[in-house]
Amino acid sequence: MTDETLAERARDGDRRALARLLTEVENRTAAGEAALKTLYPLAGRAHLVGVTGAPGSGKSTMVAALTGEARKQGRPVAVIAIDPSSPITGGAILGDRIRMQIHATDDDVFIRSMASRGHSGGLAASTVAAAAVMDASGFGLIFIETVGTGQSEVEVAAIADTTVVVQSPEMGDEVQAIKAGLLEVADIVVVNKADRPGADRAAAQLRAMLTVGASADRAAVAAGRPRPKRPEVMLSSALTGKGVPELLAALDRRAPSPGSRLADDASLKRAEAQISGILAQRINARLHDPARAAARAETLKAVAAHEIDPFTAADRLLALLGNDSAG
Ligand SMILES: Nc1nc2c(ncn2[C@@H]2O[C@H](COP(=O)(O)OP(=O)(O)OP(=O)(O)O)[C@@H](O)[C@H]2O)c(=O)[nH]1
Ligand SMILES: [Mg+2]
The missing domain is CATH 3.40.50.300 (P-loop containing nucleotide triphosphate hydrolases)
Structure with missing residues (x-):
């Protein structure tokens, strides 16, 4: 069954599909993400x-x-x-x-x-x-x-x-x-x-x-x-x-x-909670990309050894994400 049909079945009232979909969404799987894209405009x-x-x-x-x-x-x-x-x-x-x-x-x-x-x-x-x-x-x-x-x-x-x-x-x-x-x-x-x-x-x-x-x-x-x-x-x-x-x-x-x-506050806060959660997750995923393993390991060591502070380290890693095309 494709993700699309799981989302469609949930939308059409299939409670088992809904339960499965919620698990995907909670675990932030690719299937959950795809389904949310389909369903979001309906919510x-x-x-x-x-x-x-x-x-x-x-x-x-x-x-x-x-x-x-x-x-x-x-x-x-x-x-x-x-x-x-x-x-x-x-x-x-x-x-x-x-x-x-x-x-x-x-x-x-x-x-x-x-x-x-x-x-x-x-x-x-x-x-x-x-x-x-x-x-x-x-x-x-x-x-x-x-x-x-x-x-x-x-x-x-x-x-x-x-x-x-x-x-x-x-x-x-x-x-x-x-x-x-x-x-x-x-x-x-x-x-x-x-x-x-x-x-x-x-x-x-x-x-x-x-x-x-x-x-x-x-x-x-x-x-x-x-x-x-x-x-x-x-x-x-x-x-x-x-x-x-x-x-x-x-x-x-x-x-x-x-x-x-x-304009209501709750809707804006919901939007913010979602977007900042997704951003944090995406940034972390990109940092854990194998292409950056060496740079990441080096930065972690430098912080562990107190050679640089964690703020500087985070800024460097962010700059790294901005500068290359991996991920
Ligand atoms: N007398 C009386 N007892 C109630 C009332 N509402 C709930 N209770 C009792 O209070 C106890 C706790 O009820 P719950 O609904 O589990 O309370 P809760 O706030 O959901 O509890 P937690 O989720 O564990 O924090 C149960 O024994 C209920 O039967 C009420 O209106 N009157
Ligand atoms: Mg309770």
Whole structure:
């Protein structure tokens, strides 16, 4: 089977072809690259929704609930779960499968897990590429779940159109979120587990905090600085379904319109993540070309021996790439 037909079959709804294609794209094979070239013009229509938050806050349950809600409306849904096993909830890959099991036999729900490590060109670039393939295959709503404990959620939020931060009322999460910088990436903060005590209080606290922030915003705008993003606060229970339709509606209100892609920040950041990932990969590939083995080895030795610094070395190698015709 040619790469062209794999891309065509994915586009036409063949989920096995889509799964195979995503592996090619993730591994950055020549076949994956060829398929992306075919599919890229078809993508750019989907709403990419980042879902992040502390481990165990209910992200997967919420994604499953939102998926169910969207399926009631007949919409196909794709999910990218990044590093789906957080150290705290442990074995969550299995848990995520179970939570999504209600959708297991549904051909219009497509779930893909991705490790957060080991992406040449960066996690954001791999995520964008996978999402583009899903988008071209007809998934108009794509959830990207990532645990909010480190850097990856910030990276992923930058490339999502809309970012939801899921909080749970216990554990003083609202304070943790500020520490982790999670609130800064949020378009919507969902206080989940509203079936449990303390949820209303947590939401009220968050809103109060954001109101305090609002006066700082006015000061920023008056001083000519851009207005910081202030997220909307919502309450829900992924378990009982309370607030889930409202959350999906809030997401839909934020869906990018066809024309808005030209200028919106997320689209530009996605373009940048992809291009810089590809550039880095191409430069490295050319440096590893056998024709440059000697020059490369010599430069590495010189840096190892502290004869030249790594910046000078990188500049020399770049100049070398510019000057000859190999690769
Ligand atoms: N009471 C209650 N429990 C919930 C709710 N949503 C999720 N849970 C429970 O919280 C636990 C964690 O849920 P997950 O959906 O796995 O949370 P997560 O944020 O995806 O977890 P990680 O991916 O491991 O970080 C599970 O036991 C869920 O059943 C809710 O709305 N109410
Ligand atoms: Mg999860």
